[in-house]
Amino acid sequence: MEQALEMARIVCRALEDKKGEDVKVLDISKVSVMADYFVIANGSNDSQVRALVENVDEKMQEAGYALKQQEGKGGAWVLMDYGDVIVHVFDRENRLFYNLERIWSDGIVVENL
Numbered sequence: 001m002e003q004a005l006e007m008a009r010i011v012c013r014a015l016e017d018k019k020g021e022d023v024k025v026l027d028i029s030k031v032s033v034m035a036d037y038f039v040i041a042n043g044s045n046d047s048q049v050r051a052l053v054e055n056v057d058e059k060m061q062e063a064g065y066a067l068k069q070q071e072g073k074g075g076a077w078v079l080m081d082y083g084d085v086i087v088h089v090f091d092r093e094n095r096l097f098y099n100l101e102r103i104w105s106d107g108i109v110v111e112n113l
Contacts, residue, residue, distance in 0.1 A: 004029075004036040004084035007065055009113045011039045011087050014059035018043075018051045020089070026100075026107035036084045038104060042095040046075045052089050053078045 008025050015023050020041035029036040043049040050073070057067055057080065065082050072078040076094045080087040088100060101109075 005110075005113075007060070007063075007082055007085040008037045008039055008110070010059050010063050010065070011056055011082075011085060012113045014056040015039070015041045015052055015089075017059075018048065018055045020048075020052050021092070022095070024101060025110040025113055026104055027110050028104055028107040030108075031104070031106040035081075035086045037110070038086050038088060038100065038107065040088045040090075040095070040100055042090040042092050044092060046091065049075060049078060049089055049091055053080065056080060056087055056089070 012023055012025065020043060023039070023041040026038040027036065028038055041052060043052050060067065060082060067080060068083055069081040070078065076091055078089045090098065
């Protein structure tokens, strides 16, 4: 779990480096077996979503964490699966529409990463 937390920290820094909006970390370890953490963020447009995704992948690779699977390439919603950490990067409209924070409200919001 400590490694997963460090992975979430790296993802958050990578998102913040590219001005990701409303970055949230949810601890879902008690409510799901698929991962320990969701990291959720959004960009203001397609270009920023792509830049956020590219920076996350670059920083995670530098830290030695391999991307297991990715859905989407940019635009509305990109899901990046790093095993214990799943990253969701949306555009603003789709972030509001899908509202993962509400769907996963049994998870615990992690502050101060």
